[in-house]
Amino acid sequence: MSDTNIPVRATEVADPREGCREVIPTLARIGDKWTVMVVGSLSNGPMRYNQIARAIEGISQRMLTLTLKGLEQDGLVSRTMYPTIPPRVDYELTDLGRSLIVPLRALRSWAVEHRPAMLAAREEFAKREQQTGLRQTRFTDPK
């Protein structure tokens, strides 16, 4: 009776191009310059605005505010405001935000492991660039 046309499981199947489409919005959120750093900082526990600012170093107020607002918007970070004087605002990863740490760590592992190879490839590439560049006739004259 068994159906010889066994359907493959969704996680393994799918045209890879399809799968890629799904990652795009996620990468759009975490792929910018600051988001992962903020998430990383918050992975230790709740922090106040200026704490994050100091922890990251190099981030402008503007970018920190924008990044936090973006993360809050997507439910990755929760914002708790205490209307004291002076005001105090705590930021904390939500469950959703914490769950993101897992694939992020996988990516970090890859990065740590393969960065030397990537850097080596760049050097290699730069060298070839020079060699071919010298005898390469340009389409048009350079400015």
Added chain:
Amino acid sequence: MSDTNIPVRATEVADPREGCREVIPTLARIGDKWTVMVVGSLSNGPMRYNQIARAIEGISQRMLTLTLKGLEQDGLVSRTMYPTIPPRVDYELTDLGRSLIVPLRALRSWAVEHRPAMLAAREEFAKREQQTGLRQTRFTDPK
């Protein structure tokens, strides 16, 4: 006998901020609009320039060229040119490039699983924006 001060393993340890720093260059490469799509397309096997262009749809020649060059630079993609007429160029993932698919899939899984939650969070956020926005006095007059 036993040292009560057991050193944690390097993969678990480390100030999370440190770990984040490592991911930045990687995200800088794959976090843009087109790179993952190109990698995804190539994950099936080698492809020619125009094949990729058609597969992705929406990408401009310029962006495809730049993306491919970037990937080649970092050793994720290899470029093979056949000086025939008309010319033919094959692009293919290197071992390094293929290894990237693994963490990328992890990220995709996360994206697929949690995107509904993210979208819901956005709606929620938008609603609150409206409510608070109405009674919120602005710092300065809007333009």
Added chain:
DNA sequence: CTGTATCCACTAAGATACTG
């Protein structure tokens, strides 16, 4: 302290036309 507002520099990206 926790942001917002504004101006400015830089870059990324699309459209178009053209070459080997």
Added chain:
DNA sequence: CAGTATCTTAGTGGATACAG
């Protein structure tokens, strides 16, 4: 076919000043 050259536009990010 497989790109390059160039222009133009949109978005990103930094610096600074200021408000609640």
